[in-house]
Every structure is written in C-alpha cells, then in structure tokens.
Amino acid sequence: MIPSAVIFLATLTAAPGQRDGLRAALLGLIGPTRQEPGCLDYVLFEQADSPGTFIMREAFASPADFEAHKSSPHFQAFLTQADHLLAGAVHLTPLSRISD
Numbered sequence: 001m002i003p004s005a006v007i008f009l010a011t012l013t014a015a016p017g018q019r020d021g022l023r024a025a026l027l028g029l030i031g032p033t034r035q036e037p038g039c040l041d042y043v044l045f046e047q048a049d050s051p052g053t054f055i056m057r058e059a060f061a062s063p064a065d066f067e068a069h070k071s072s073p074h075f076q077a078f079l080t081q082a083d084h085l086l087a088g089a090v091h092l093t094p095l096s097r098i099s100d
Helices: 019-034 064-073 073-087
Strands: 006-013 039-046 053-060 091-095
Touching: 006 064, 019 039, 019 053, 019 073, 053 064, 064 073
Parallel strands: none
Antiparallel strands: 006 053, 006 091, 039 053
C-alpha cells in the first residue's frame, strides 16, 4: 500500500423502501471509480445483520486522488440521488493500514 494512501469505510443507510435503489446506485459507482487514476480499492458490502446498510471500502493513492473522485461526474451524479436514497448522512471512517 502507498504510504500517502487515503483509506475509508463509507457507511450508507438506505431510506425506507430504497434498499434496492441505493444498492443499484452504489454498484453503478464501482466500474467508473475503479478506472480513476489513483483508485486502489473500491468494494461494496451490505451489512449482514442490517439489510439496507451498505459499506464501501475505498482507498485512493493520495488525498488529491480522493478529492478527484468526489468531483468525478459519476460521483456527482450519485450525489443528485443521495437525498432520496439515504436515510441520513454518509459516515466516513478513516483508516490507517498497519498490515498486509
């Protein structure tokens, strides 16, 4: 892993009745994001004991790459749907890698 890498777990909870819509929107981010320069990891999970709660594991080579991701057309398109799909704010948990 690159020493300056930016690593997060993003937790997103679907609004009532929006589980499938949020899942589809998040899956739509994966392909284009993985093609971004500096994307090291972008994997979606659903919390097994809480359907509708999604966790995106994401890593970018630098803070600038993460900022570029947030400005990308596909992420901006996701944001236009976010208020409708999400029950609340996205929770970002920053991580520091300590092992391989």
